[in-house]
Amino acid sequence: MPGIKSHSKASAEVAATRQSGHSGHQPLVSLSVEHVSFAYGSVNVLDDIDLKIANGEFIAVLGPSGCGKTSFLRLLAGLEKPTAGQIFHDGNLITGPDIKRGVVFQDYSLFPWLNLQDNLSIAINKSQKGLPGSERVRIAEEYLELVGLPGVGSRHPYEVSGGMRQRAAIARSLALGSPVFLMDEPFGALDPVNRVRLQDLLIQLCHSNAARRTVVFVTHDVEEALFMGDRVIVMGTNPGRIIAEIRVPFTGKHNRHQFFHSKEFRETEEQIAALYHDDIERQLDAGSVVFGEGALI
Amino acid sequence: MKKQPARSVDNRKGLQGFEGVLFIIAIGLLWQVTTSLIPLNNPRLYPSPAVTFHALIDSLPELLRGTWSSFLILIPGYLLAVVLGAGWGIIVGTVGWLHRAFGPFAKVVAPIPPTVYIPYAIALMPTFRVSAILVVFIGAFWPVFVNTAAGAGAVPQRYRDNAGILGFGRFEYMRRVVFPATLPNIFSGMAVGLALSFILLTVAELFGANDGLGKFVQYYADYADYPRMVAGILYTGIVTFTAMALLDFVKRRVLFWVR
Numbered sequence: 001m002p003g004i005k006s007h008s009k010a011s012a013e014v015a016a017t018r019q020s021g022h023s024g025h026q027p028l029v030s031l032s033v034e035h036v037s038f039a040y041g042s043v044n045v046l047d048d049i050d051l052k053i054a055n056g057e058f059i060a061v062l063g064p065s066g067c068g069k070t071s072f073l074r075l076l077a078g079l080e081k082p083t084a085g086q087i088f089h090d091g092n093l094i095t096g097p098d099i100k101r102g103v104v105f106q107d108y109s110l111f112p113w114l115n116l117q118d119n120l121s122i123a124i125n126k127s128q129k130g131l132p133g134s135e136r137v138r139i140a141e142e143y144l145e146l147v148g149l150p151g152v153g154s155r156h157p158y159e160v161s162g163g164m165r166q167r168a169a170i171a172r173s174l175a176l177g178s179p180v181f182l183m184d185e186p187f188g189a190l191d192p193v194n195r196v197r198l199q200d201l202l203i204q205l206c207h208s209n210a211a212r213r214t215v216v217f218v219t220h221d222v223e224e225a226l227f228m229g230d231r232v233i234v235m236g237t238n239p240g241r242i243i244a245e246i247r248v249p250f251t252g253k254h255n256r257h258q259f260f261h262s263k264e265f266r267e268t269e270e271q272i273a274a275l276y277h278d279d280i281e282r283q284l285d286a287g288s289v290v291f292g293e294g295a296l297i
Numbered sequence: 298m299k300k301q302p303a304r305s306v307d308n309r310k311g312l313q314g315f316e317g318v319l320f321i322i323a324i325g326l327l328w329q330v331t332t333s334l335i336p337l338n339n340p341r342l343y344p345s346p347a348v349t350f351h352a353l354i355d356s357l358p359e360l361l362r363g364t365w366s367s368f369l370i371l372i373p374g375y376l377l378a379v380v381l382g383a384g385w386g387i388i389v390g391t392v393g394w395l396h397r398a399f400g401p402f403a404k405v406v407a408p409i410p411p412t413v414y415i416p417y418a419i420a421l422m423p424t425f426r427v428s429a430i431l432v433v434f435i436g437a438f439w440p441v442f443v444n445t446a447a448g449a450g451a452v453p454q455r456y457r458d459n460a461g462i463l464g465f466g467r468f469e470y471m472r473r474v475v476f477p478a479t480l481p482n483i484f485s486g487m488a489v490g491l492a493l494s495f496i497l498l499t500v501a502e503l504f505g506a507n508d509g510l511g512k513f514v515q516y517y518a519d520y521a522d523y524p525r526m527v528a529g530i531l532y533t534g535i536v537t538f539t540a541m542a543l544l545d546f547v548k549r550r551v552l553f554w555v556r
Binding site for chain 1: 455460461463473474477556
């Protein structure tokens with residue numbers, strides 16, 4: 001049974017604690033978001049976000065465009081500063097970007113003037129300081145091979161497909177040695193086939209028995225959020241805030257066919273649709289202006 | 298019947314791309330026709346293409362020596378302007394307080410037509426060559442600097458984000474991100490600066506050179522040897538065009554990733 005609950009501080013803490021049984025180690029909190037608000041000038045983008053993310057947890061942040069999910073990810077990355085509230089990573093206040101939190105953007109994680117090898121090499125230079133160039137190139141090739149890109153290191157980002165660029169972007173975060181991956185609609189610009197392939201690759205690299213990284217994965221795709229996430233944070237618009245949290249306890253998770261044909265999946269999908277419907281009704285009742293094309297979908 | 302349209306398309310394609318060459322040929326013919334038709338008191342004042350071409354061939358050794366002499370002014374002045382203009386532009390465009398300090402000064406000084414520096418530079422500097430190098434430097438510096446600083450101050454957010462995520466310090470950010478991201482602007486400034494350099498070079502040579510492209514034209518004008526003078530103008534045009542084409546070639550090679 002999917003566990004939908006309306007969001008409150010207490011429930012977030014319960015969710016973080018429940019994580020203990022999941023991976024077998026101590027449920028250390030990786031990222032702790034405490035009453036964070038964010039505004040662009042007079043526009044309230046995010047309102048009182050409160051969330052704890054456990055070590056090794058895969059969080060999917062789901063929301064329509066204009067709900068501030070990208071701003072939320074930028075705050076976690078340290079690329080923006082909250083207007084109110086604080087965010088901690090491993091107990092340390094986040095004041096700026098850090099290689100401990102690798103970020104994969106939708107389609108611009110790589111420098112266009114460097115080939116894939118060099119894009120990775122500058123990350124390796126940060127995680128393993130003082131390595132000679134030839135050694136960095138060798139390691140870069142290893143990471144490229146790991147993400148399914150053997151022998152294309154000398155190509156430039158514009159010479160490869162969008163799917164290959166995103167693979168390389170994931171490889172860069174791996175090369176950076178980041179324990180936390182922050183991903184902003186990383187597969188949003190890909191065709192369905194590549195999208196599925198990269199979802200599987202990400203799970204294999206970050207969320208299998210062999211590897212367990214903390215991942216915050218922003219998406220507007222309900223299926224993707226439910227398939228990828230241990231926990232789905234559902235965001236509403238105007239202002240951006242958490243309207244629900246869904247623990248995804250399906251059996252047979254990460255078996256695509258079984259998952260998308262399960263009763264739980266369909267029920268949860270319907271519940272999310274209902275949540276969005278309620279959120280839009282609430283805004284219309286309140287007479288507030290509904291803006292952002294996603295808010296009307 | 299069926300082949301007709303295809304052939305007509307081919308014909309059009311055959312001419313396409315050659316319009317530029319055809320225009321130059323047309324101008325050459327017009328030149329030839331007008332020189333033979335217009336009666337002038339002094340026919341040397343408006344030499345025909347053939348006479349000019351002959352003068353060009355005849356003066357080639359002298360022109361080549363002049364080119365060498367001109368390049369000894371142009372290359373040091375221009376290269377110094379590119380290196381310092383781009384370097385200082387990147388620093389000023391990136392460092393906030395420097396931008397606030399240097400920006401207003403640059404706004405006032407950059408638009409001064411660099412030709413007005415020539416007499417003072419000649420008076421100030423020990424030799425003509427040094428003063429001409431200085432003038433070329435000043436002329437090329439500002440376009441390179443202004444373009445570079447504008448580009449460095451507007452590095453796209455996505456590159457800045459990635460620099461932050463990779464934990465770049467300020468120097469690494471300038472070298473690995475601002476410099477490559479600003480290269481398109483640097484090349485725009487370099488093109489403007491190069492064109493300006495040729496203008497300043499030839500103007501400066503009119504003032505006090507013993508040799509050089511501008512001097513060549515001035516010298517034969519003084520002796521009313523207009524075929525050589527026109528040949529000098531044509532030759533200077535060819536040299537300038539070649540230099541600009543070379544810069545464009547380098548630009549395409551360096552900016553392969555710009556699409």
